[in-house]
Amino acid sequence: MNEAMEMLKLLAPFIVLEVALKIFCLVSLKKDKVKYLPKIGWVLVIVLINTFGSIAYLIFGRQKY
Template sequence: MTNMTSTEILQIAIPILVIQLSLMVFCLYKLSKDTVKYLPKWFWALVIVFGQLLGPIVYLILGREKE
């Protein structure tokens, strides 16, 4: 097993963090515009923010009303 330097770790972590943050911002925007089902909007916002990567995906799959 090889030891990774901090630069190598950052090269992997930064794109993941950018994707996660972008998905979170997109979902919060969609939450403000769309109608939701199953939970109130404030709770969906908590799921999106504190759910890491899985929370926004769950919101996109389950939380939005079909148009």
């Protein structure tokens, strides 16, 4: 039990960053125009593919004005 708490303490900052990145991408997705996939497709990529889905959206999904 003690080892599990120590592991959770180590992973907590990464979990918080992952959730914050997903929230940022989903809010950005609502406001921005997208390319390559419809918005629902990007929602699935962001939510289902950890970290790399969010990064993929930020690099490839947002349409530049």
